[in-house]
Amino acid sequence: MTSFESVTLEVPDSAAADAFYKAFGLDAYVNVRASDAPTTGFRGFALSLVVSQPGNVDAVISAALDAGATTLKPATKGFWGYGGVVRAPDGTICKVATSKKKDTGPATRHIDQVALLLGVEDVKASKRFYVDRGLAVAKSFGGKYVEFDAPSSAVTLALYPRRALAKDTGVSQEGAGSHRIVIGGGAGPFTDPDGFVWETASV
Numbered sequence: 700m701t702s703f704e705s706v707t708l709e710v711p712d713s714a715a716a717d718a719f720y721k722a723f724g725l726d727a728y729v730n731v732r733a734s735d736a737p738t739t740g741f742r743g744f745a746l747s748l749v750v751s752q753p754g755n756v757d758a759v760i761s762a763a764l765d766a767g768a769t770t771l772k773p774a775t776k777g778f779w780g781y782g783g784v785v786r787a788p789d790g791t792i793c794k795v796a797t798s799k800k801k802d803t804g805p806a807t808r809h810i811d812q813v814a815l816l817l818g819v820e821d822v823k824a825s826k827r828f829y830v831d832r833g834l835a836v837a838k839s840f841g842g843k844y845v846e847f848d849a850p851s852s853a854v855t856l857a858l859y860p861r862r863a864l865a866k867d868t869g870v871s872q873e874g875a876g877s878h879r880i881v882i883g884g885g886a887g888p889f890t891d892p893d894g895f896v897w898e899t900a901s902v
Contacts, residue, residue: 709736756795
């Protein structure tokens, strides 16, 4: 049975990435390791950070920018809430958002939830692939979004259409080469239909 347990980002400079994710507040959620695997354009995934209020969105994004991130989408209000998108120095895309439209207290950099969004060509087919390998579905909205139950991970795993994820994060969906991400789980190594690599999570 497959369980989702960890996220490892493959980066050109692991020391620099460690420093960035610590400053960003994501060091408890992701691991990094050095890799020079060729990659271009959109790597097919994003990290979604949920916070409790707009002031926290600004605080978290400000910390990321101070640590070397670049803006893909400035934080703005929408009908769904408030949020923005940044790109880490290693290329990882991070979306920071809240469903609240007003602050209810002093701004902090506290992150309530982190999700790994995998951009896939066919959400329903990828859902079947993962269910066949033992992942339990927590939420499912047809071909638009699937979230898996991940009790042993600090990060939630979800599937999103690749085209929609690229649009949502402000980048072109074109991309080739390595995803530069490795997912740790409880089953043996395998690769999913969209080329995302899983390995046995280290204990």
